[in-house]
Amino acid sequence: MSLIAHSVSDFIRTLQALSGILEKGAASAQARKIDPLVLTSSRLAPDMFALARQVQIACDVAKNGFSRLSGVEAPKFEDTETTFEELQARIAKTIDFLRHIKTESLVGSEDKVVSFPAGPERVLKMKGDAYLKQWVFPNLYFHTVTAYNILRHNGVDVGKMDYLKGADLLP
Amino acid sequence: MSLIAHSVSDFIRTLQALSGILEKGAASAQARKIDPLVLTSSRLAPDMFALARQVQIACDVAKNGFSRLSGVEAPKFEDTETTFEELQARIAKTIDFLRHIKTESLVGSEDKVVSFPAGPERVLKMKGDAYLKQWVFPNLYFHTVTAYNILRHNGVDVGKMDYLKGADLLP
Numbered sequence: 001m002s003l004i005a006h007s008v009s010d011f012i013r014t015l016q017a018l019s020g021i022l023e024k025g026a027a028s029a030q031a032r033k034i035d036p037l038v039l040t041s042s043r044l045a046p047d048m049f050a051l052a053r054q055v056q057i058a059c060d061v062a063k064n065g066f067s068r069l070s071g072v073e074a075p076k077f078e079d080t081e082t083t084f085e086e087l088q089a090r091i092a093k094t095i096d097f098l099r100h101i102k103t104e105s106l107v108g109s110e111d112k113v114v115s116f117p118a119g120p121e122r123v124l125k126m127k128g129d130a131y132l133k134q135w136v137f138p139n140l141y142f143h144t145v146t147a148y149n150i151l152r153h154n155g156v157d158v159g160k161m162d163y164l165k166g167a168d169l170l171p
Numbered sequence: 172m173s174l175i176a177h178s179v180s181d182f183i184r185t186l187q188a189l190s191g192i193l194e195k196g197a198a199s200a201q202a203r204k205i206d207p208l209v210l211t212s213s214r215l216a217p218d219m220f221a222l223a224r225q226v227q228i229a230c231d232v233a234k235n236g237f238s239r240l241s242g243v244e245a246p247k248f249e250d251t252e253t254t255f256e257e258l259q260a261r262i263a264k265t266i267d268f269l270r271h272i273k274t275e276s277l278v279g280s281e282d283k284v285v286s287f288p289a290g291p292e293r294v295l296k297m298k299g300d301a302y303l304k305q306w307v308f309p310n311l312y313f314h315t316v317t318a319y320n321i322l323r324h325n326g327v328d329v330g331k332m333d334y335l336k337g338a339d340l341l342p
Contacts, residue, residue: 003174010304044215044324113341125341133181134338141312142334149320153215163313167305170284170296 004069004132005106011062011140012095013166018058018144019091021151021162025051026084028156036084042150051150053079055087058143059094065136066098068114069128070105175240175303176277182233182311183266184337189229189315190262192322192333196222197255199327207255213321222321226258229314230265236307237269239285240299241276 029036043050049057056079067074075097081087110129118124126135148163200207214221220228227250238245246268252258281300289295297306315334323329 007304013305014309044320045326048323126339127341130339133178134184135335137308138185138312138335139331141309142316142331145313145316146320149215149317152219153324155216160310160313164306164309168297168301170298 002103002106002110003129004109005103007132007137008066008098008101008106010137011066012098014140014144015058015062015091015095015098017163017165018055018147019088020165021144021148021158022055022084022087022091024158024162025151025156028151029084032155037082039151039154039156040082040084040087042154044146044150044153048146051147052082052087054143054147054150056081056090058140058147059090061136061139061143063094063097064116065132065140066101066106068116069109069112069132070101072101072105173274173277173281174300175280176274178303178308179237179269179272179277181308182237183269185311185315186229186233186262186266186269188334188336189226189318190259191336192315192319192329193226193255193258193262195329195333196322196327199322200255203326208253210322210325210327211253211255211258213325215317215321215324219317222318223253223258225314225318225321227252227261229311229318230261232307232310232314234265234268235287236303236311237272237277239287240280240283240303241272243272243276 025039026036028034029039040052041050056077059077063074066072075093077090077093081090110127112128113125114128114131115123115125116131116135144163148158152158196210197207199205200210211223212221227248230248234245237243246264248261248264252261281298283299284296285299285302286294286296287302287306319329319334
């Protein structure tokens with residue numbers, strides 16, 4: 001199995017970890033009697049994206065990245081999620097898309113040239129393997145860790161093991 | 172070249188990006204007449220590590236990860252850095268260590284069982300390839316993005332392209 005096909009599981013595991021982190025966020029809001037929308041609309045700087053948008057982008061990075069590499073069309077999302085439940089549904093749909101990508105569709109994707117938008121006006125190009133390792137993975141982690149940091153900054157009791165959850169530890 | 176040998180460059184590129192982000196932090200402190208130590212000792216939550224510690228750990232993740240995978244002893248750092256200059260020196264020493272790892276020393280590391288501490292009392296074990304992909308990489312990105320977020324939260328003008336810098340874009 002190629003590096004890229006092998007990496008699908010890393011995206012699923014990380015999105016599952018993000019889902020667990022958001023669950024803790026929702027539980028914390030309930031326990032502390034905070035409107036959950038305060039957390040999902042929280043941000044680390046006035047000109048940074050809020051939590052909900054970070055989660056939306058983490059999902060997009062995964063689905064669009066593998067759509068471009070595999071040639072399989074990704075589901076379209078309307079970017080209307082504001083609640084924890086809606087964000088969980090988006091993550092679940094993204095994981096479902098990733099699970100249905102067939103290994104065969106990724107054959108040769110390492111050497112394929114991938115074009116992708118970076119901001120509203122720029123289109124960038126990379127070779128498939130570099131795109132995955134230097135763009136898609138770092139972006140997935142960027143938005144997942146920022147989501148984590150927003151919740152942590154707002155007093156949610158998450159720890160790094162929530163983020164690393166699902167790693168294949170040996171007995 | 173194996174997946175693991177091929178990954179050394181991803182660690183170097185990410186640490187270089189972290190170095191550039193810290194440079195912007197230092198420049199911002201100077202421009203805004205802020206004591207730079209205010210930034211390096213800043214954190215996102217009272218029980219999270221401050222910026223300096225995030226950078227120290229990002230370096231340790233890289234050097235200890237590749238030390239365990241290659242069997243090459245890593246340099247020891249005293250964890251005394253507090254200034255931007257000292258943090259830059261630590262990053263430079265870490266990159267230098269990574270650059271000197273010979274490809275041959277990583278042959279077979281995918282299947283090697285790696286033991287590593289997780290906190291003061293626990294030792295975990297993983298197979299080399301899982302250790303790299305599910306532990307070392309996510310940890311590198313975790314501490315790099317958290318360092319970025321701490322500076323961003325403190326008004327430093329960094330953007331995601333600073334973090335993604337060095338990606339092999341095609342013309």
